[in-house]
Amino acid sequence: MSLVQGTHPQTSQPAKARAILLAWPEFNKPAVWLVAVILLIMPFIANGFFLIEIFATTMILGTIALSLMFLAGYGGMVSLMQLTVAGFAAYMVAVFGMSANTNISLGWPWWLATPMALLLATAFGTLGGALAVRTEGIYTIMITLAIGAAFYYFTNQNWAIFGGHTGINTVATPKFWGVDWRSDIPFYYVTLGVAAFCYFAVQYVSRAPFGLALQGVRDNPRRMAALGFNVNAHRVAAYAFAAFIAALGGVLQVWNYRQISPGSVSVGACIDILIIAVVGGISRPVGPYIGAFIFVILRTFALDLLVKFGLDGNRFRLLIGLGFLAIVFWSSDGVIGLWERWRRRAAATDARPSGGKPHG
């Protein structure tokens, strides 16, 4: 990708556009433009319920899962604490900003409280990452899970900062330029904007030298170390970047629900993020958003669906669990992997209309 630009120092205008297209192959596909247009005009199609409950929630959960995808897909580190980082950011927004709980909230305006929350959550995620990179593989999962659980139990017990079991309610959301940014349509565009920003940021970083080095570290850490790369520094930096993305998702989440409580940082919720990322596919940044969409749809409509089939509507988690099991059993790369396998098979049969099963 970067080679193209390097070999043509004096590129003309169309060649430059071509280089951009090569660097961002996404822009070359009509399907991508179609999805982008649909997402942009969504408020004219969907009503408030769909806009917020389905699409904005998908964007938020997808963004948090995207940070896990970045770590797992490009760094080979499966971190279960990304939701914890997001929850930390959400708590910080509530603590520094304004809320009904005046004993805790410091009452800063949102434009001061939000950067503070992002900063602290990124620092928190980086520290956790610095701890987690001391270990590898399954140990990383265990340690990040332990960090997530510790944070959950801590928020549950601590009344001075985190408001204990009830959490912090009626968190103020930004209002400026005469717009209430939490009302349905503006909030939808805010989540869409943040999700798009994070998506392209991950896409960009994955192709930047840092991202390429990170992928090298994932594939062969020993060799990268021999080449002079500081393996651990790359890993910690990856955690910092992912923490920032997760923190953005967390800020949106607290604005969405206007409250934060230990229930939203529980271990089950941490695992939900893993499910979202894995079901969607952790090889590409679009995967988490697909996974989040499936998850949100299931969570919203599984009850009605189950009841319609004459089953107990409360068995939603059973459905999710079985679906997750099926995906990890049969496709290591989630829905994206299934889709690609299906397309390859279709392409193979198209190429040989005379019949015969494709090999492999």
Place this chain on the structure above:
Amino acid sequence: MTRFIERHPAWALIVLIAVAVLLWLILAVWPPGLEEAFGRKRVFLNAVFNGITLGGLYFLVASGFTLIFGLMRNVNLAHGSLYLFGGYIGYAISAWTGSWILGFVIAFLGVALVGIVLQIVVFRRMEGQDLRQTMVTIGLSIVFADLMLWAFGGDFYQIQTPSWLVGPIELPLVTAVRSSGEAVYLRYPMVRLVIFVAAVVIGIAMWLALNRTRVGMMVRAGVDDRDMLAATGVPIQLVFVAVFALGAGLAGIAGVVGGTFQSISPGEDTRFLLASLVVVIVGGMGSIPGAALGAVIIGLAEQLGSVYIPTYAIVVTFLIMVLVLALRPQGLLARR
């Protein structure tokens, strides 16, 4: 032990002093100044005993977890579900037959059976694929949790302590001296002490079985080079199934113990999975003595923390984990 002292004399000294202080706090009659600063001795002693017996329970869960991981490299994040399942079986059996001991036996057998099915259906197909095992067992734990919620509802169940274990016994530990000069002794629930002793016996038996018997030798050899062991004619898959059954069965027993000490309810599965994660991270993966040490440390930290610094108790546990990871990432007693 002597090698450790030779290598780290400073650490050995610190540990020695800590143990001595703890022993003095437990055995001596507290001077009035200490009681004023630190609270009553009875509270402290109860916290220590609760911590150690909770450590026994953690050891039962974590030893099964670490056995399966350390020997077969199988990552079983559904271990907490096995614990909870054991608890429910124990509750159902003891409520139905009225026999507490029978509850243990059936829970061990039932959960061991689930473990065998897991080993054959899931783990044997994904040998060496850590990440897939993790994902699949996470999925399984979600499914199990919901199935158990379906079957048993969201209620709290407590397993009845049998009549011959009910009630406190008096321990020869002085908690206070009355003004009349008469000593007050500590009274502590008998069932907790009995279970703790049982956990110690199980731990020692397991360590001996792994380190001093032929089967234990086979298991350890199989971990290092299973092809070579299979070539010598050992039915290796059978050995592994047996180890998995033992590890799972221990989780089942622990479930009954947990149901007797505390209670059984949805959510306990994650709690005990996490406890065993922290215990084996602190103690060292795959090491039975490590699991014992880690369990006692975490149990004590949790109980003493919840008595003296209730708001930050969980942070203490977590800080211990961080400290161990920072100083000795492989865990306190790991071999690596």
